[in-house]
Each structure stands twice: as structure tokens, then as C-alpha cells.
Amino acid sequence: MTTLPVASVVVPKRTFALDARAIKIVVQRDLIRTFQDRTRFISQLIQPVLFLFVLGSGLSSLTGSATGPIDLRTFMFPGVLATSTLFTAMFSAMSIVWDREFGFLREMLVAPVRRSSIILGKALGGATIATAQAVIVMVLGAFVHVPYTFGLVLTLLAEVFLLSFTLTAFGLAIVARITQVQTVMGLMQMLLLPLSFLSGALYPLSNLPTWLSIVVRFNPLTYAVHPVRTAVFAHLTLPDTVRQRLNPPLTWFGWDVPTWMQLGLVAVMGIGLMLVAIRQFQRVE
Amino acid sequence: MSAVEVRGLKKSYGEIEAVKGVDFDVQPGETFGFLGPNGAGKSTTIKILCTLAKASGGSASVAGFDVTSQRDQVRRHIGLVFQDTTLDNYLTAELNLRFHAELYGMPRESVAPRLEQVLKMVGLWDRKDSKVITFSGGMKRRLEIARGLMHSPRVLFLDEPTVGLDPQTRASIWQYIHELRQQEEITIFLTTHYMDEAEQCDRIAIMDHGLLVALDTPAALKASVGTDRVTIRTSDDEEALKRLPDAIQTGDGIVLNVEDGEGYVPKLFAELGVPITNVSISKPSLDDVFLSYTGRTIRDSEVNPGMPAFFAAMRR
């Protein structure tokens, strides 16, 4: 052991650059942790594979020509993409409960940066991981006849990034006050499947029973699934009747909600949920 | 302006009143020792001061900023080593320190050399690429301290920093703290169960059951106890305790505080009526101060982490 020269006392300046550095390192840590833990990363890919190739292929034999000229799995792809984003983003947000249980959260919460920077870093980290995962799911999409063009790939990536940011923010707002990993596991189980089943991710929004069509319209995920599906369908050549049945417009009391507005809604929710999450963490013990 | 100013501070967790209204000031440049048995409320006070917990009553400021209304400002002026581990087990030692350096906005060019220096001080340089999860308890503690000392804040909180460390490591950490105190205007707020560490402090506060029971310089505190301490072991402690109403039972034996120890012992042998097997006399130390204010020795309060009441009951 050697003697250490004394570090002089420094009070960090309150600058944007310092907060930017904090955000960046929080994101980096999430990335390092995720890609180190390959088991988790791979296990989160199993679900989309199951949905697309097992459930999709199996159901195809049942639905037969119900999806008209297009493969049921092509139809399912946008939903599978959104669902896997949901899972990855929420699990990312959940990691903050582990951080709390193992103490590391304190190291972040006492740092000389705004709490909002830490939370923003977490949300951006979750969004980055979920988007990276989506790239792989999109590769799977090529096997189920998703008609990729450069433009479609960019559109999907942008939409997934937006969605995953909002979902991570949603996850953070929910788990902010939870102190035990046990609790959060149960809570996620309670939330994740209902959220994806009630979003129109796995079925078209046409001809739904009234109660379901109402619930679906209250589910935020719906407004993310629909633009993704619309983007994919824009690249398919289909008879209008099939298009109407499989990708009907998303309406409020008969009014077509435009895609930009749906995405805007997701963005506004993302910002709102971020603010909630930040508030929660400002009061946190 | 005080470095730390605490007024009527209270904190309850549901039914439990962890801190019941304490007042004190810590001057800039001071090394302030915070002593007390397990569960006294020391860590809780620190948590409030570093903005991690909200006070239930009273007020506090650090470096002139209010810990409730100016949290961001407070955090820019403090640094901490927590009692419980706050490392990321799945990152390497080096990455843990790098993370810290970024969060605390250390100048980029100074990070690499400083990282090497602090890791060498705690003897972990050759393990810098190992994940923390592969470290022993003491190694984690050393890394935690190394991280806390990477930069110097205005007010440094150390919550039982050296607990469980080997003597050489403790010595080199204290050596560093001494140099830090000499060269920089830094306020150190320290909790400890080690007497030799408490001796290093400019002033000491003793906390018990959420209240401050004493606050002064080590010398003044020792003088205030003022008496010699006679420790005896007997063949029948229970009977001896009955005959000595002022005595206190501790892990070392039965303790009596008397004015003149050398004169008292012969009388005790003659009059107690219970065979005494061992006797020692000591002049007041901080341990005695602690004992007289809290009813426990510092060692007692340390060897029974978490379960003092249980062990105390066993002993009776």
C-alpha cells in the first residue's frame, strides 16, 4: 500500500455538461450490464421467436385464408415487435429496484447532479436496449415476409425508440417507490400480459366486442402498435377489403386518429410519465 | 457559517422514532465524530444530511444549503462512504470508480491517474479488472473507500468507514485522512465504533436512542467522566451485582466507576463477600465516556451488530 496524494476540494459546477456526462454514464452502465448478461438478452429474444414462428405458424393452419393474401405472421409482426419492446423496456426499468436492493441506487442518488438526469439516463438506457433488441426482432421479420425498405426500417426504428422510451418511463414511474425485487416481479407479471393482450398487438381492431374496443382505446400501447402496423401495411399491396379488416383506422367516436397524432400521444405520455418518475424519485427514501 | 447545522431534527419510520430531535453544529474544517450504540440513529441522521431521507421534523443544512429545499446544492458539496455497500457487483472495480468519476464530474484527464492512486492505496490495483462480486467483504469495503476518496468534497461523510478492515489498511486510510485535513479545508463527519478513531476527532457527539447525550472534545468528555474504572470478575456475578447497586455488567466483567480506584480495590476485596477472581483499574478513556452515557462499552455495541438487546438479555 502506498500513500496517496491528497485530492483538493472541488465543488462541481452546476453545468449542463456535468448532467450530460451523468446521463451518458448511466446509459453506458445499463448497456454494459445488459450485454454482459447475455442470458437475459437472449431469453428476451425467445418470446418473439415463440410468437412469430411457433404461435404464428401454428395459428396459420387454423386461420387458413382468413388473413387473405398475407401471411398471418406478417400480420402479427408489428404486434410482436411492440410486445417484445414492452417486455424489454419494462425489465430495464425494473433494474432500478435491483439497484436499490443492492445499494447502488444510493451512489447515483447522492451524486452532484440533478435527479432528473439520473432518471433520464435510465429511460434513455432502457430505450437504447429495447431498440437494439428490436433490431434483432426485425431481422426475424425478414423471415415472415415483412416487406423491408430502407424507409420502413428507419420508420420502425424511430417508432420503437419512441415507444420504448415511453414504456421505460412508465416502468420507472411504477417502480419508483418499490423497494423489493419480489414485489416488482409480481407487479410486472400482473401488468405485462394484460397490457399486450389489450393493445391490439395480436389481433386487428376490427369487429371487436364493444367492451374490448373501449378498453383497447384506453391502453397506451395501442397507440404505439397501430403506427407500427400501419407502416408495415403501407408497404404491402393488398385489396382494400383485406386492409380494412386487418388494419382498420384507429378511431375515436368514428373519427380517424391520424398517425402523427398517435405518435404525438405516445411522446406526450412519455414526457408526462418521465415527469411523474422524476417526482417520485425526488421524494424517494 | 457552519458546515453542518442541525436543529430539532426528527425522523420516524412508522412507529419507530429513529431520531428524536437533535441539535448540533459542525464547524468548517472540523472532524466530527458521531458515536453511539447500534440503532442509535447515526446512519439515519447522515441519510437526512445527504438528502437520501426526508426529516419528519426540524431542519438541517449542509455547507449552508437546506437539505430539504436545496437538495441539488447540498449534493454538490458532499461526498460519502456509506455503511452498507453501494457498489455495482457486476461491474469491475475499475468501472465502479469510472462511473463515480463521471457522476462527480472529475476532470477527464485526472481520472486515470487518480484511479490508479486510490486503488494502489487500498491494495486493489492488481484486481482492478475483476468484477466486484468476486471480492471478499474487506476488499469491497476497501474499494468503497477508494471510491469515496477519489475526489474531495467540502463535507465528507464517513459512516463506519473502516469496519472490518485489517490494521494496515485502516492505518493507511487514516494517514490519508490526516493529510487531507492538514492540506484542505474539509469537514469530516464520521461515525465509528473504534475508540482510536474517535480519539482523532476534534469533537465527538454521542447519540443514544435517537437523542444526543453528549457533545464535546474528547479531552473534555473524558474529564467529565472523571472517575477511575474498576473492572472485576467474580465467581458469582449475580450476587456481586446485588451487593453493588452502582455497578454495571459488561462483556469484560462488572464495572464500577469510583473516584480513587487504587484505594477502593482493597476495600472491595475486604467487604464484597463474593470471591473476586480478577481485577483491573483503568483511568478514564473514551470507552468509559461511552459507557457512562449509554450504559454500554463501545466494544459491546460493536460486537453485537443488529441484536444488542438479544445479547444483553442473554448475558443477564
Ligand SMILES: Nc1ncnc2c1ncn2[C@@H]1O[C@H](COP(=O)(O)OP(=O)(O)OP(=O)(O)O)[C@@H](O)[C@H]1O
Ligand atoms: N428504512 C428503515 N425503515 C424502518 N426503520 C429504520 C429504517 N432505517 C433505520 N431504521 C430504524 O431506525 C433506527 C436507527 O437506525 P440507524 O441505522 O440510524 O442506526 P445507527 O445508529 O446507524 O446504528 P449502527 O451502529 O448499527 O449503524 C433503528 O431502530 C432502525 O431499526
Ligand SMILES: [Mg+2]
Ligand atoms: Mg449506522
